[in-house]
Amino acid sequence: MPPKITNSVAWQQAEILMQPAFIRVIDNIRKQLDESSWTGTYHDVLIWPPNTTDEIKALVTQLLQAMETATPEEADDIRRTLARLPMPHPGYHLLLQRQQQQASIDLWELCYQVCFIEYNPQEEAANIDTSLIDELGEVDWLRLDAKAKELVEEAFASLPEV
Numbered sequence: 001m002p003p004k005i006t007n008s009v010a011w012q013q014a015e016i017l018m019q020p021a022f023i024r025v026i027d028n029i030r031k032q033l034d035e036s037s038w039t040g041t042y043h044d045v046l047i048w049p050p051n052t053t054d055e056i057k058a059l060v061t062q063l064l065q066a067m068e069t070a071t072p073e074e075a076d077d078i079r080r081t082l083a084r085l086p087m088p089h090p091g092y093h094l095l096l097q098r099q100q101q102q103a104s105i106d107l108w109e110l111c112y113q114v115c116f117i118e119y120n121p122q123e124e125a126a127n128i129d130t131s132l133i134d135e136l137g138e139v140d141w142l143r144l145d146a147k148a149k150e151l152v153e154e155a156f157a158s159l160p161e162v
Contacts (some may be wrong), residue, residue, distance in 0.1 A: 002108070003125075004123075004126060010127070010128050011129065013133060014128060015060075016081070016134075016137070017139060017144070018115060019109060020144055021111045021114040021115050021132075021144060021148060022107070022111050022142070024114070024144055024145050025111055025151075026107075028148050028149045029152055032153065032156045033150075037098050038097065039096070039097050039161065040095065040097075041097075042091060042092065042094055042107075043092070043094075045090075046080075046089075046091065047088055047090070047091040049087075050121050056086060057088075059085065060082065060085050060086070060087065063078050064082070066078055073132075087107060091106060093105065094107055096159065099162070101160050105155050107126075109121065111151070112119045113143065113151050114148050115128065115132070116128060117129045124135055133162050
C-alpha cells in the first residue's frame with residue numbers, strides 16, 4: 001500500500017525522490033537481470049485493499065466498466081455506489097521466470113523502501129529518508145543509487161534457488 005505521508009514537507013520530499021528512485025530501481029533490476037538466469041517482464045496490476053473479496057472486486061470492476069457507457073444520471077448513481085466500496089490503486093510488478101519457477105517483485109513497494117526509512121506497508125506513517133536529499137534540497141544521486149542497488153540485490157537474493 002502507498003505510504004501515509006504526514007506533512008507537506010515530507011510530501012514535497014517524496015515528490016523529489018520517487019521518480020529518481022523508480023529510475024534507479026529499474027536500472028538496477030536491468031543489471032541484475034543481465035547477470036541472472038531469471039527473465040523478467042513488467043506488468044501493470046491493480047492492488048486491492050486487504051480483505052477485499054472477489055465478489056467486491058468483480059462488482060467494482062463491473063461498475064467501472066458501466067461508467068463508460070452510462071448516462072449522466074446513471075454515472076452519478078455509480079459514483080455514489082463506488083464511493084462506498086474499496087477501490088484498487090495502480091501497481092507495477094516485475095514478473096520473473098526461470099524454467100518452471102516464477103516470482104514477482106512489487107516495484108512501487110521497492111521504491112517506497114528506497115525513499116522511506118525502514119518502510120513497512122503495515123505502518124500508519126512513513127518517514128522520508130532525508131539522507132537521500134542533499135543540503136540544497138536536491139537528490140543525492142550517489143546515495144540514492146547505492147540504496148536502490150542494495151535493495152534490488154536483496155530482492156534478487158531472496159528469489160528461490162534453482
